[in-house]
Every structure is written in C-alpha cells, then in structure tokens.
Amino acid sequence: MSEAKKQIVGTSELALILGLSDSRIRQLDRSGIITKVGRGKYDLASAVQGYCNYLKDAASQEGLSEKDLLDRTRRKKLELEIQIMQGELHRAEDVKRVLNDMLGAFRARCLAIPHKLAPQLLGKKELPSIQEGIKKAIYEALSELSDYNPRVFYAQSKDKLVLDDDCGVEQKVKVKRRGNKET
Numbered sequence: 001m002s003e004a005k006k007q008i009v010g011t012s013e014l015a016l017i018l019g020l021s022d023s024r025i026r027q028l029d030r031s032g033i034i035t036k037v038g039r040g041k042y043d044l045a046s047a048v049q050g051y052c053n054y055l056k057d058a059a060s061q062e063g064l065s066e067k068d069l070l071d072r073t074r075r076k077k078l079e080l081e082i083q084i085m086q087g088e089l090h091r092a093e094d095v096k097r098v099l100n101d102m103l104g105a106f107r108a109r110c111l112a113i114p115h116k117l118a119p120q121l122l123g124k125k126e127l128p129s130i131q132e133g134i135k136k137a138i139y140e141a142l143s144e145l146s147d148y149n150p151r152v153f154y155a156q157s158k159d160k161l162v163l164d165d166d167c168g169v170e171q172k173v174k175v176k177r178r179g180n181k182e183t
Contacts, residue, residue, distance in 0.1 A: 006037075007044040014042050018051055028054070087151070098152050102144060109141035 009017070014034075015025045025042075028034045033054045034047040083089035117137055124130050 008037060008041050009044045011040045014047055106144040109144055113137045
C-alpha cells in the first residue's frame with residue numbers, strides 16, 4: 001500500500017475501532033502484535049490485520065479437538081502417576097497417614113514425659129539437674145519429628161515403581177485404590 005493511502009490513527013481511535021481499551025492497544029504494541037508508525041500512531045490497515053491474525057492464532061490454539069484435549073489430559077494424568085510411583089509426588093491420603101503416625105508418636109512421647117520424669121526428679125533439689133532431665137525428655141520427644149524420611153511416604157503408598165532385580169527392567173505395579181487388586 002502506498003504511503004498516500006495509509007490511514008494513520010491514534011491509540012484511542014484504534015481502541016474504539018477494535019473495541020479494546022487504550023491500555024490493551026499498548027499491550028498489543030509491546031508484544032509485537034501491532035506496530036506503531038509514530039508516537040501513539042498506528043497504520044489502521046496493518047494494525048487491524050495484525051490483531052485479526054492474533055485472534056486467529058489464539059482461536060486455533062484454543063480450538064483443540066476433544067480428542068486432543070482427552071490425549072492431553074491422559075498424558076498429564078500419566079505423568080502424575082509416574083511421579084507418584086517414583087516417590088516424587090505423594091497422594092494426600094498417604095501424607096495424612098504418615099503424618100498422623102508421626103504426630104501420634106510425638107503426642108504419646110509428650111504425654112509420657114510427666115509419668116517418666118516424676119519418679120526420677122522426686123528427690124532432686126538442684127535446679128540444673130532437674131532442668132537437664134526435663135530438657136533430655138523433651139529432646140527425646142522431639143526426635144520423633146526429626147526422624148522424617150521421605151521413603152516412609154513411598155513405603156506407605158499403594159502405587160509404586162518396582163525394579164526387577166533379574167534384568168534391571170522397571171515394572172509398573174499399580175494397586176487399584178478401591179479394590180486392592182493388582183494390575
């Protein structure tokens with residue numbers, strides 16, 4: 001198109017024509033979808049064509065077929081299952097079970113402190129030895145929480161990835177969540 005036939009419009013005019021806000025026009029300019037010909041000035045034809053191409057590209061990306069969406073969902077699900085089987089991702093029920101066990105043991109140790117310490121501290125009158133006994137019992141109870149091992153989550157999981165010792169081939173063992181039947 002020759003320079004004489006170009007129709008130059010300002011940001012506000014282009015926004016009005018495209019049904020967008022002024023700030024959206026500036027965003028499109030920054031991302032290279034439309035380009036300025038001067039300060040706040042746009043070639044109307046090229047700006048409209050650029051915006052139309054942008055909309056077509058966006059529509060084609062969003063217009064995935066149902067099969068494509070199903071394939072994408074299946075792939076994502078498979079990726080998550082592999083992470084679970086490799087111990088990189090844990091199911092909420094496994095985390096809940098392991099943490100309940102850890103916190104239950106910690107609670108039991110804390111509740112046992114008075115019963116364990118009372119007979120030991122009964123006749124003592126020296127403050128440092130009493131403090132040391134209490135401190136030792138508290139550290140023993142806290143050791144329940146410090147024994148965190150991520151393998152415990154994996155051991156508690158019903159989904160695992162097992163290595164075959166004979167040939168070194170990985171085999172998938174998946175236990176169905178409802179029926180405890182291996183597949």
